[in-house]
Amino acid sequence: MAEIPAMQTVLILHAAKQPYETAEGYQVPEIQNEQEVLVKTEHIGLNPIDWKAPDFNFAIPTLPYISGRELVGRVVRRPQPSSTTAATTSQKQSQSRLREGDQVLVISTDYRDLRKAAYQEYVVTSDFNAARIPPNVSPRAGATLGVAFVAAALSLAVCMGVDFSHVLDGPDLLTILRSVPPESLPQDIRAECLSGIGNHERATAGDWVVIWGGSSTSANLAVQLARLAGLKVVTVVDKLRHGLRLSNHTVLRPDLLVDSHDPARAIDIIRANVGKDLRFALDTSGRESAGWLLRALTPSQDANAPPSPPDTPRNSAPTVKHLIGLTGLPKEQAPEAVAYHTVPIKVFHEVPAVGEALVTWLERLLESGLVSPPEVLGVEEGFEGINRGLDRMRKGEIRGGRMVVSLAPEGAAAAQEDVTREASVPPALVDSPMADGVAEEEPQPSETSQASSPEFTAQKLADTGLRRGSATLWQAGPAGDAVPRSFPDEQTDDRSNAAPRRNSLWQPKSAEIAVENARPSVKQTDVTPDWALRGKAGATRGQPLLTELDLVQRQRLPLELILNIIESLLPPNESSILPASHSATKALISFSRVSRSTYDFSTRLLRKRCMHIDSTSRLSLLLLSLFSPSPRGLPPTLSLKCITSLYLSPFGKSLDDKPTAMWVRELFCEVCDTLKRLIVDMPFGTLSGYDDHLDVRPTLTDGFQRLSKLEELICLRDYPALTFMQQTFTVNCWSLWPNLRRVVLFNAPMSSHWLWYDIANTAQLEQVVLARPLVPPRINVKDDYYHMLNSYDHLTPRKIKIVLADVESDLPEIETTRWDEYDPEGMLAIEKYDIPTSFYGDENATDLCCDWVKMAALNGSIWDWKSHPVDSPPVNAVQ
Numbered sequence: 001m002a003e004i005p006a007m008q009t010v011l012i013l014h015a016a017k018q019p020y021e022t023a024e025g026y027q028v029p030e031i032q033n034e035q036e037v038l039v040k041t042e043h044i045g046l047n048p049i050d051w052k053a054p055d056f057n058f059a060i061p062t063l064p065y066i067s068g069r070e071l072v073g074r075v076v077r078r079p080q081p082s083s084t085t086a087a088t089t090s091q092k093q094s095q096s097r098l099r100e101g102d103q104v105l106v107i108s109t110d111y112r113d114l115r116k117a118a119y120q121e122y123v124v125t126s127d128f129n130a131a132r133i134p135p136n137v138s139p140r141a142g143a144t145l146g147v148a149f150v151a152a153a154l155s156l157a158v159c160m161g162v163d164f165s166h167v168l169d170g171p172d173l174l175t176i177l178r179s180v181p182p183e184s185l186p187q188d189i190r191a192e193c194l195s196g197i198g199n200h201e202r203a204t205a206g207d208w209v210v211i212w213g214g215s216s217t218s219a220n221l222a223v224q225l226a227r228l229a230g231l232k233v234v235t236v237v238d239k240l241r242h243g244l245r246l247s248n249h250t251v252l253r254p255d256l257l258v259d260s261h262d263p264a265r266a267i268d269i270i271r272a273n274v275g276k277d278l279r280f281a282l283d284t285s286g287r288e289s290a291g292w293l294l295r296a297l298t299p300s301q302d303a304n305a306p307p308s309p310p311d312t313p314r315n316s317a318p319t320v321k322h323l324i325g326l327t328g329l330p331k332e333q334a335p336e337a338v339a340y341h342t343v344p345i346k347v348f349h350e351v352p353a354v355g356e357a358l359v360t361w362l363e364r365l366l367e368s369g370l371v372s373p374p375e376v377l378g379v380e381e382g383f384e385g386i387n388r389g390l391d392r393m394r395k396g397e398i399r400g401g402r403m404v405v406s407l408a409p410e411g412a413a414a415a416q417e418d419v420t421r422e423a424s425v426p427p428a429l430v431d432s433p434m435a436d437g438v439a440e441e442e443p444q445p446s447e448t449s450q451a452s453s454p455e456f457t458a459q460k461l462a463d464t465g466l467r468r469g470s471a472t473l474w475q476a477g478p479a480g481d482a483v484p485r486s487f488p489d490e491q492t493d494d495r496s497n498a499a500p501r502r503n504s505l506w507q508p509k510s511a512e513i514a515v516e517n518a519r520p521s522v523k524q525t526d527v528t529p530d531w532a533l534r535g536k537a538g539a540t541r542g543q544p545l546l547t548e549l550d551l552v553q554r555q556r557l558p559l560e561l562i563l564n565i566i567e568s569l570l571p572p573n574e575s576s577i578l579p580a581s582h583s584a585t586k587a588l589i590s591f592s593r594v595s596r597s598t599y600d601f602s603t604r605l606l607r608k609r610c611m612h613i614d615s616t617s618r619l620s621l622l623l624l625s626l627f628s629p630s631p632r633g634l635p636p637t638l639s640l641k642c643i644t645s646l647y648l649s650p651f652g653k654s655l656d657d658k659p660t661a662m663w664v665r666e667l668f669c670e671v672c673d674t675l676k677r678l679i680v681d682m683p684f685g686t687l688s689g690y691d692d693h694l695d696v697r698p699t700l701t702d703g704f705q706r707l708s709k710l711e712e713l714i715c716l717r718d719y720p721a722l723t724f725m726q727q728t729f730t731v732n733c734w735s736l737w738p739n740l741r742r743v744v745l746f747n748a749p750m751s752s753h754w755l756w757y758d759i760a761n762t763a764q765l766e767q768v769v770l771a772r773p774l775v776p777p778r779i780n781v782k783d784d785y786y787h788m789l790n791s792y793d794h795l796t797p798r799k800i801k802i803v804l805a806d807v808e809s810d811l812p813e814i815e816t817t818r819w820d821e822y823d824p825e826g827m828l829a830i831e832k833y834d835i836p837t838s839f840y841g842d843e844n845a846t847d848l849c850c851d852w853v854k855m856a857a858l859n860g861s862i863w864d865w866k867s868h869p870v871d872s873p874p875v876n877a878v879q
Helices: 048-056 086-094 146-159 173-177 187-195 217-228 239-247 263-273 287-297 352-368 384-394 412-416 458-464 511-518 522-526 530-539 548-555 559-568 583-594 596-609 616-626 658-671 696-704 753-761 781-791 845-858
Strands: 007-012 021-027 036-046 070-077 103-107 122-126 130-132 208-212 232-237 256-259 278-283 321-325 338-342 376-381 402-406 645-648 677-681 712-716 721-723 730-732 742-746 767-771 800-807 828-835
Touching (some): 036 103, 036 384, 048 384, 070 122, 103 146, 130 352, 146 187, 146 321, 173 352, 187 338, 208 217, 208 287, 217 232, 232 263, 278 287, 287 321, 376 384, 384 402, 559 583, 559 596, 583 596, 616 658, 645 658, 658 696, 677 845, 712 845, 742 845, 753 781, 781 828, 828 845
Parallel strands (some): 208 232, 208 278, 232 256, 278 321, 321 338, 376 402, 645 677, 677 712, 712 742, 800 828
Antiparallel strands (some): 007 021, 036 070, 036 402, 103 130
């Protein structure tokens, strides 16, 4: 085997809603235990979650992040035996399935371990999460089925209880899971694995199962495995797009194919053909289609049938029916005779016995041809091809099959041999959004995907109306070689009459300054740029030699244009606060160092858009910069004391840190006259007033109460109740500011009288977002609010919008009794916002909500959430 380098190239995600970026010099991951091997990546399978996660900011446990769920590669390293256990380890390795040089399918469901992510040259995997690719399966085709196979197998074997032991000695996963110690199973999936379905309820040959979304890859594998187990399959798909293909497919043809275009009609068809025999339903599309499947499992009772008398004896226990949701379950509570199931994906990497049983069975299925990989609809090459492939998936070009990116140097012709059908021809042409009658031209698969992400193309920026056409001008390179590729349309015309842009920090310079800058400096004329040298060398090959005048003209760009380019590097939303890891922040730092002309402008943008303080060290450096004189020789610029937006998270896991608290107070004292928007992530709940022997809480309160100009406050994770003066008295620090207009609070006690008093007493308050509020089982918000108003004469009703934000299952029930009486004019608007959960559903709800709110707060979109109003019932309904 070739020598393994110490560094590698990876594709990394620096922030949500950003494209993946290629990074070199990244350390090759290390093997950490005897069950892991190192694999060199050859082919990567792209999953929908690879583009949905950054676009919608979920299933991203850390930033920067390396994504990718499945790949095919070669084993290049196995664990080395230690000197003390060399004999036993060598014997154990000799019995391992995997050898160096084996071509394997790596299935990475452990997305929190970046060593196992697919978007890198070398990947670590556990040997029980890797399946060898047999010679009769193309490596590129093998890269399409990993996660889909695991999801389908667990849906059938764990949630439905299917025993595959009669299919090529397959696994009985329920028996395996119920034989391991219960404490070895993760807490959040333990109930599903141990008691999700009873032994007498398990699916057997001849049972019917409905699979909604039969064109997805997970449904593809679920249909194949269900038929191998002897189940009868009903597939619900859009027949306009996939009907002919599935009805004639030798592997995927179901027993009954139903059109999903009219869901109500589809349910009627299922009831008429399967009826009471239906006990199992698997949804791969989303919560809405899962709700329709629930109707199929619970047929409506005949309204004309007389009710059964109470003492009628039952001959048998009622049959429980099972609804499995891969991407979501219905909002309503499960009926008595229906059980909801969430697929426990993580048992694949958490329980070695389960992972080993599945991958070895997959090897036998592939070798025997009993399972076929999904169709390959497109192949891209290189890490840069991943963004192109994800863009095609965003646009809807890839349906009914998969996209693969090849890193192996085999050539484009060899890669295209595995493409079973072009995505641009039927039925994929019907799948494309361009086929709805808006445009007749065929989609261009690869050429149209020039940009990394459709959200960051010049056309997208043109649609915003703020930074028209200026996002793709700059070509990165050495200072002398950095020249614009093209100009915005409005700047190729006569710029002398151009009006200054709105919301822009730069303005056209006066004629005197422009003339002064037109004079070439000694530094600029003494150094010949690289592109000029290349021009001279090219003269010997028949190319014209560049003159000195050409050098001066090509070096010179109007400063206004350069500043426009710099500003266009930032996201169009001017409310966003960018972290240090963001590519725009790094670019601004570079521009602040490269030239005196760009120093002031770049520094202003950094202090306006990049005040992201996420550690104690950054806070201390900020304070040092506040009190340090400006560097000599540089033009004066915006003072750090004039910042208007700030993200602050300096504490670790505990608030009991007096030096950090004093630094926070010092910072607030310096910026209190200008700070209008504050996002804080502090562990307020980790230090009670009785344990605060260092007076940390009073120190913080002293700093918070100085922010008299604050208009927006977002408090993440904990409710901001701080001690004010005496340790026995607490105050909600968010109620200290007279100009506060909008606030976000976590864990707010909705049953507290003082919460509603502070909301009513903050005169300018317009909108309140209560994330994961602490509420009783049922609460009448308007009753509590208006009862408090009537208790204080100085409080008067005014328009306020309150949004309750939480994961759907934890959102409180709101009583609406007598709302028309309490609030006839609708002054108090109550709305709900569902925070989406990830595909795997294994995140802690508090962390998930905090990450979602933090993302929306940093990009400035939190106040524009599309929440659902809670309306009072009609009067006759109340009566």
